[in-house]
Amino acid sequence: MLRAVVTNFASPPVLTLEEARRPVPGKGEILVRVTATALGFVDGLIAQGKYQMKPQLPYVPGGEIAGVVEEVGEGVSGLKEGSKVAVWQFGGGLAEYALANADESIALPEGIDEKVAASALVDYLTAHYALFVRGALQAGDTVLVLGAAGGVGQAAVQLAVSGGARVLAAVSSQSKAARARELGAVDVLVLGSDGPPLRDQLRAIAADGAIDVIVDPVGGVDSEPSFRSLAKSGRHLVIGFASGSIPKLPTNLALLKSASLVGVDVRHFVDGHKAEAFAAAQALFQRFADGVLQPVAYIEHSLDEAQEAFTTLAARNKVGKVLVKP
Ligand SMILES: NC(=O)c1ccc[n+]([C@@H]2O[C@H](COP(=O)([O-])OP(=O)(O)OC[C@H]3O[C@@H](n4cnc5c(N)ncnc54)[C@H](OP(=O)(O)O)[C@@H]3O)[C@@H](O)[C@H]2O)c1
Known part of the structure; x- marks a missing residue:
């Protein structure tokens, strides 16, 4: 072979x-x-x-x-x-x-x-675990997804939308913005050296402190300003550091809003709660098979x-x- x-x-x-x-x-x-x-x-x-x-x-x-x-x-x-x-x-x-x-x-x-199954397996399970298990997402929550056109990001946009959330997506280009919109994001922030910073763009589309859940597979410079935009009792889901940089966070920010920085490692889900994780993966595959998920x-x-x-x-x-x- x-x-x-x-x-x-x-x-x-x-x-x-x-x-x-x-x-x-x-x-x-x-x-x-x-x-x-x-x-x-x-x-x-x-x-x-x-x-x-x-x-x-x-x-x-x-x-x-x-x-x-x-x-x-x-x-x-x-x-x-x-x-x-x-x-x-x-x-x-x-x-x-x-x-x-x-x-x-x-x-x-x-x-x-099978191409969809291979492509979805880890990213959708990660997004599911992040949003619904670690992030306790509720219908009506506002979710900010960083790196929203990446593998985990696209999954998070689609699953958060299907869970009844209002999804704001952050990306680095117009082509990525188009993909995030296709998946149901209502507003897209295009971030980069030329554009306004994340917090200014967020203030234009959402009241300060309106974000219930942040999905963060990127890390780097946008993590702290995102955390500062959280609502009271908001959850910032730490998934990865695709930017190559691990941000630091002043812990008083968590106190001020009773906000949580929540680690998400899908391996803990699979290793520690295998039956639940596999049932979740099967349910996700079924939703693709039924055409419920794009x-x-x-x-x-x-x-x-x-x-x-x-x-x-x-x-x-x-x-x-x-x-x-x-
Ligand atoms: N915790 C877990 O259980 C778990 C599970 C799966 C993956 N992960 C981690 O999650 C992260 C994302 O994985 P992924 O498979 O979604 O990656 P991906 O498809 O490559 O997407 C990552 C996104 O990060 C953004 N980004 C910002 N700065 C970047 C840079 N310097 N280089 C590359 N991308 C950059 C890009 O979006 P923009 O260009 O729009 O900014 C890109 O779309 C990785 O760190 C991975 O290890 C963790």
């Missing part, structure tokens, strides 16, 4: 295509014929050796995988040859076949495109283009999830 591997850590990452033996599933494992693998921000870090967990080399990147069960190992029940599944694991997806633990694999409902926007590459896929991943102007189709 064909696979793309990282053999040395480099920045930007270097991918090599190679032929390898098709793996055989062991006890509790399934062999997945990969039909779509999505790449997220973290995959770029892992492939460069910059993530907190360093993979053993050679490493096959790509942990957000959808495909069809080709073979099942001993002791696997519930999944069989031909079942469509999605799985989130530490790599393996940039290959024609990948091994996965059956217990970590989620059966896909009829009617969902399909994720993705930029598709073939496995031959694994190297280009990482170039696309690193481009800030991309709109949508990067997807590799073996």
Whole structure:
């Protein structure tokens, strides 16, 4: 089978295509014929050796995988040859076949495109966990989504809108603004060196202190002004630092509004509350299958283009999830 591997850590990452033996599933494992693998921000870090967990080399990147069960190992029940599944694991997806633990694999409902399943798995589960579990979102809340045209950002816009929230989106370009509006954001702030700062733009569209929930996968310079715009008892959801900078926050700001800075790590959801997390993922997939959620926007590459896929991943102007189709 064909696979793309990282053999040395480099920045930007270097991918090599190679032929390898098709793996055989062991006890509790399934062999997945990969039909779509999505790449997220973290995959770029892992492939460069910059993530907190360093993979053993050679490493096959790509942990957000959808495909069809080709073979099942001993002791696997519930999944069989031909079942469509999605799985989130530490790599393996940039290959024609990948091994996965059956217990970590989620059966896909009829009617969902596997490209959508791979693209949605982590971002939508993260946004769900952030908004509804950690952020206690209520219908009628006002939500500010930073990085709203990124993977997690788009998911947060769409899920917050479907949860009855009024969504304000912050992005860095007009093309990203258009995507946020398509997903239901009522107002979009276009931030950048030329435009007015976030707080001034917010004041023009919402009363000061009107934001109940902030979705923050970006960090950097806009986090503190966002926090200052929170309502009483507001929640600022810390999801990631795509800007490359971890902001500092004067803690009196939290006291002044009884506001909360809330950490969100979807791995804690999956590892600590697996049944709830998998049920949430299945319910999200069903909503895509039923057409209730709009399909994720993705930029598709073939496995031959694994190297280009990482170039696309690193481009800030991309709109949508990067997807590799073996
Ligand atoms: N906590 C969790 O459980 C969890 C789960 C998934 C992902 N994450 C984290 O969430 C963050 C976002 O992930 P993602 O997959 O949504 O990433 P993404 O698709 O690349 O989106 C990130 C967004 O950040 C904004 N951004 C601002 N400064 C940037 C810069 N210097 N370079 C790149 N983007 C920049 C961009 O929006 P604008 O150009 O519009 O500003 C971009 O759309 C990452 O840090 C990731 O590790 C955390």
